[in-house]
Amino acid sequence: MDQLSDLKAILHSKRANIYYLEKCRVMQKDGRVLYLTEAKEENYYWNIPIANTTVILLGTGTSITQAAMRMLASAGVLVGFCGGGGSPLFSGSEIEWLTPQSEYRSTxxxxxxxxxxxxxxxxxxxxxxxxxxxxxxxxxxxxxxxxxxxxxxxxxxxxxxxxxxxxxxxxxxxxxxxxxxxxxxxxxxxxxxxxxxxxxxxxxxxxxxxxxxxxxxxxxxxxxxxxxxxxxxxxxxxxxxxxxxxxxxxxxxxxxxxxxxxxxxxxxxxxxxxxxxxxxxxxxxxxxxxxxxxxxxxxxxxxxxxxxxxxxxxxxxxxxx
Structure with a gap:
């Protein structure tokens, strides 16, 4: 099984994780998706197990890189932008959810x-x-x-x-x-x-x-x-x-x-x-x-x-x- 297939090995209905993130930067590093939090003296990286994640909500003070979005899309993770605390989903923009695209999903x-x-x-x-x-x-x-x-x-x-x-x-x-x-x-x-x-x-x-x-x-x-x-x-x-x-x-x-x-x-x-x-x-x-x-x-x-x-x-x- 190749790496991209591994990312979708766990069915969405069986995935364990939903993430709400704030005041951090989501990025791709060494083949993994991480989020970076900044402290006074040093920065901290935290891993996101994307193959076992269904949804990531990005709250106040967040950003995400193109490379991270590419990996999240490969794993079929739904990404949403929201207000503080996870609500509301922003309605001022046409982009509320970034949905992974797949031309080969079953119809x-x-x-x-x-x-x-x-x-x-x-x-x-x-x-x-x-x-x-x-x-x-x-x-x-x-x-x-x-x-x-x-x-x-x-x-x-x-x-x-x-x-x-x-x-x-x-x-x-x-x-x-x-x-x-x-x-x-x-x-x-x-x-x-x-x-x-x-x-x-x-x-x-x-x-x-x-x-x-x-x-x-x-x-x-x-x-x-x-x-x-x-x-x-x-x-x-x-x-x-x-x-x-x-x-x-x-x-x-x-x-x-x-x-x-x-x-x-x-x-x-x-x-x-x-x-x-x-x-x-x-x-x-x-x-x-x-x-x-x-x-x-x-x-x-x-x-x-x-x-x-x-x-x-x-x-x-x-x-x-």
Missing amino acids: EYMQAWLGFWFDEAKRLTVAKTFQQARVGYLQRTWEKDRDLKAENFLATDLEISSALSGYASQIQNAAKVGDLLQREALLTKQLYRYAAKAAQLGDFVREREASDLANGFLNHGNYLAYGLAATTLWVLGIPHGFAVMHGKTRRGALVFDVADLIKDAIVLPWAFISAKEKATEQEFRQQILQKFTEHKALDFMFEQVKQAALENPPHPSEEGK
């Missing part, structure tokens, strides 16, 4: 996705499937995560179980995507209220521009989830614009659809727990990345997107024939 999933996407009823069916998967993933994650149980996040709690079961039953009755979005917004409010109570944070209001820790950690964690979603779609070759739920409101909205599969299960509770503990951004980020790995979030995203693409759901009128 299987992209063609299968487009095979149903132009049918509105089939898009709705996939959106419903994603929302059911989202509920199931939250229930399974909360049921087996001892750390969450210790923080009073219980999937068996009457308040949360009734909210999830109520939403799951409403999903099937949604006649259009707008109905799903309205019911999703209601569920999210219920989850915020439950999380704020479990973390003893009083009356919480979700505001993306707010300066409190819980809102800040939610923003930060969501952008990490967007990185996983963007990586999933890039590897499978599915363009970000072909969304099934958020397409009318957000550019590149399929990233948001896929990230929603895991955000409530992992990002939401740990944002509130970390806010209660007055954690630093670095501590929160390490906790989230650990939980992404522990609960195989990237594997789950790949599984759901591949299944949605290849099953090519039938039109509702064709079901049961």
